[in-house]
Amino acid sequence: EKPGVNTIFSERELQTAAWIRDAARQDNLSYKILESLTTEVGPRMAGTPGDARAVAWAESKFKELGFDKVWKEPVTFPSWKRGVEKAEIVSPFPQPLAITALGNSIATPDNGLVADLIEFASLKDLVAAPPEKIKGKIVFINHKMQNSNEYGLVVPGRSSGASEAARKGAVAIIIRSVGTDSHRFPHTGVMRYEAGVPPIPAAAMSNVDADMVARMIKRGKPVSLKLELSSSANGSYTSYNVIGEITGSELPNEYVLIGGHLDSWDLGTGAIDDGAGCAIAMSAAEFIQRNRIKPKRTIRVVLFANEEQGLFGGKAYLEAHRQQISRIQAAAEADLGQGPVTKMSSFVRAEALPLVKQMQMVLAPLGIEAGDNNAFPGPDMGDLRLAGAASFGLALKADDYFDLHHTPDDTFDKIEPARINQAAATYAVFAWMAAQAPLHFGSGPELEKLNKK
């Protein structure tokens, strides 16, 4: 190593990083961890017995994998339970529909409710419509998500459609699933009631059913739907962020933060959302531990509690560690499926950019592009960035992610070893290089200010 030149990795470090890249890709641990989680725990919706089983699984898996430290930090949130969920077209063409309650939805009356549908092409159209057309009806938002880039465009209909509809007198809302598949699976996901607006039941139907209901509506007669939900709020629940560390050799109190969220929705087994992210982060750190190539700084893996219903784990982590933001060398969460990683972007102080460039060069042979210096580190780490944490965005290829996302079909058989192993290798390289870097990446007031520009 060349003393005095702090903004480049040494030749030897670059060789080690390249070795990690190539060897970790041949390693199948991420695949095996995910097989274990989906088979032995399966669905783990926040606040359910599956949540508690997942926490126990994670603690014991970290220990089995030889992490230096393993602990839990409490995360408390209001829990919600799913119940009966049924819908059918009552007239003019009686047929059952494949639907699911949206997370946080209240129940319908005991025997369900029946009303005519009114269709809107988007949330925007609902917002623009006159209340007199909506009063007493069930709002049907039929906004088709065309590809994985449209999640942000379409998802507001899921999160805030109910209150927009209720404000105009609707008795319930049922949306086209926010998803890109054409299978008869409804996609669940969280929704929110706006304060001061009466809550109404909220559900999603599969894309297949949305197409069918639209064909019925096109025939010109009123289409009447019966909806029955018994979902409800279920009191306060305390789950845990589960954390495992590989202790750094020189700067153990500074750490690279990687992870995923441990909770899933209840319909599938959470293989791609977000078992994959957990497995990628755990295996990346374990690979470094097993191969006795500890970097200077600590690598900390956080499996966040309850991301799905409101980023509760991420918020709790920030609250518990807010005083030590500057000890975070770099943060990156994996929460967009099984990989591969296609791009690496950063959010670091200018002095560290040459190091980022070297990291990108090591990763380039995996098909990973260099991104900008405005990275989003993932849902549970977004607030850390706002608080000043140096952040990385390791973009996962998501072209099929929203086919499976939040459906019963999010299961382990969809995982391809080559994809998840590439992502695990990428996280291993990233975590090792960031932890070994000859320079602090800048977490603290300087980066916090940069956020506010």
Next chain:
Amino acid sequence: EKPGVNTIFSERELQTAAWIRDAARQDNLSYKILESLTTEVGPRMAGTPGDARAVAWAESKFKELGFDKVWKEPVTFPSWKRGVEKAEIVSPFPQPLAITALGNSIATPDNGLVADLIEFASLKDLVAAPPEKIKGKIVFINHKMQNSNEYGLVVPGRSSGASEAARKGAVAIIIRSVGTDSHRFPHTGVMRYEAGVPPIPAAAMSNVDADMVARMIKRGKPVSLKLELSSSANGSYTSYNVIGEITGSELPNEYVLIGGHLDSWDLGTGAIDDGAGCAIAMSAAEFIQRNRIKPKRTIRVVLFANEEQGLFGGKAYLEAHRQQISRIQAAAEADLGQGPVTKMSSFVRAEALPLVKQMQMVLAPLGIEAGDNNAFPGPDMGDLRLAGAASFGLALKADDYFDLHHTPDDTFDKIEPARINQAAATYAVFAWMAAQAPLHFGSGPELEKLNKK
């Protein structure tokens, strides 16, 4: 036409047939008929209100399409009703499973039954196993259907697995779905109880769940499953074969018989099984009617009742028309999805083979191969062939058929106009040429005898 030469079509006839082939392929009627059936009727399991709605739909659709004669013939059968269907792994890894009752299954006790699973790779392995290993257990046949050619190989586990398991003291059976997909849909289908063997509940889990349960079993501890079914026999029901005819111009009492089965399973809307077959046959005949090119013989379209639960419509048709087998010029049912047709085989007397050859030449530009002279005309017409009816097999491409077959995902959005239109055009050409042929294809004692060889 050349008098005296009865075994070839005239040039003019061949031109008309080629015109039908090319024009019918541009016609989108089969697609529209199927859209109507799946949207306006949807699921139509034999013996349910959907069955009655389908019969009413079919009668009115035949009339709307301008068929010369439309009528119904009664078909009586024991009906079955689906009820609650739930399964979960109770230990060591509690998880719900995606399952469905097999048609004809009895119920479990009211609160379900719980027992350990015993896995077999196939029905054959179950048959070979010692009873002491099976007594008191739930048999799990995990026979993976690799491709669409393996339906006949794998389906006996569904139809007769329950009685084989019960004979050895099993308390229930749950099979891997007979299907080629990797989505979380269980595939239903009919099963039979053997007389003298106690009936036990019978269900299927999705391929995804079968993979997962197998992974659990591999871990070496007993895997215990809870099964709850409330399905039951539901008394006798009378449905109808619905029939429409385009009357022949010279030999109206001889007819070409085409069709599909009108019933479906209840989980999907029966788009590929067998709404497609119904739509293909109806549109083929209608195309000829609309274009005023009536052939010499009648074209009769039969939409059979209750194929799924035991070929009841086909058997009733044979009973009602057994005395007139020799009036059938040719018979071919479509019941393997949306097409395209890939091969045409025949079962006719030797003198008619040159005509078949000409038919095959007209169809060749659609990518249709010539088959042998041992055709199977389809499930509801198989017994007609045994009784001596000249038969044709218009093989439908089935590579994706068993992905969707008998699942909730058998829905209209899976239909590609180009595929179903090719099949409809093929049926139009076949029906027209067979009805116009200068020679009787040989239905009667001669062909009946050929079956017995």
